[in-house]
Amino acid sequence: MNVKKALIVLAVFFLVAPLAWSKGEISVKDPWVRQNPPGASVTAAYMVIENPAAAGDELLEVSCSCSASSSLHVTEMREDSMAMKKVASIEVPAGESVALSPGGYHVMLEGLSSDIKESVILELKFRSGARISVTAPVLDPPEATRRSHHHH
């Protein structure tokens, strides 16, 4: 009887635990890439990173096969001017979400292969070891402008 009870408890544990874990995983929402204007070989990628887990995490890298290099940037005000600065990582605290959006954090993609169209695949790497691959649509000015005002 006791063995049977123990087995049931174990079975329930193994059934329920993965559900709890999967709920706590870091995820990416609404990724998009700005269509680079003709003649420009740089552009930016944006997204929202949600971390419902109990532990904080850090975004270390976002790469794309569409560009020669990529880096994490933040646009910040300096007096009345705007400057872009490289950041080593972007923190995503436990239970919070962080937006990479125009005028703030962004992934700078440099040395774009001649044309990016429709969508590109972004590979994200986190401090925790988590790796996420997402498909990001490539957006033209009207749609990109609409998205830019989303976060105001």
Add this chain to the structure above:
Amino acid sequence: MKRHYLVLTALALIALVWVAIFGFLGTDKGSFYGDEYPRPAFDFSLTDHQNREFSLSDHSGKVILLNFGFTNCPDVCPTTLGMLGEVLDLVGDEGAVALFITVDPERDTVAKLGVYVPFFHDRIIGLTGSQQEIKQVNDACGTFYSKEQGASESDYGVVHSPAVYLIDPGGEMMLRYPKEKLDPKKIAGDVKRLLL
């Protein structure tokens, strides 16, 4: 009793005066969305993205929206240009012109601006000139720009003003839209009011 009436009348009068003053200021100042930004009058001549000369004074009678940037800028400049394209669509009239003045004239040649700027709107005009000329326009707008070296000689960014400046149909600098006020609908509202 009579005293009370006097006090009440006096209070009512004071209230009326307050309403009159603030009501007046409210309708007069509060009606433009942009921040008031009067500056000494100025003019400039630069080269547009079709290799023609562009003089500010040739465009009096129009509302001019002026913005600084460079084509190698992936985040702020395209966001602002997309926003300006939307303003021009909303205004829907030849009475408004948007200018994109490069702060990176070394890399932003006429040819480069010629393919880059029309991507956002066919009525945005890209402008370039010498460093000296571009610095003068920045000075006139009360702002500045500076090169920031990156990893290599060819890798640099340009720190610059993200604001949009509005020059009224009389050719006077009038309003400034800082980064947090780049709302196309509200800017279009100001432009339409000035074109009435």
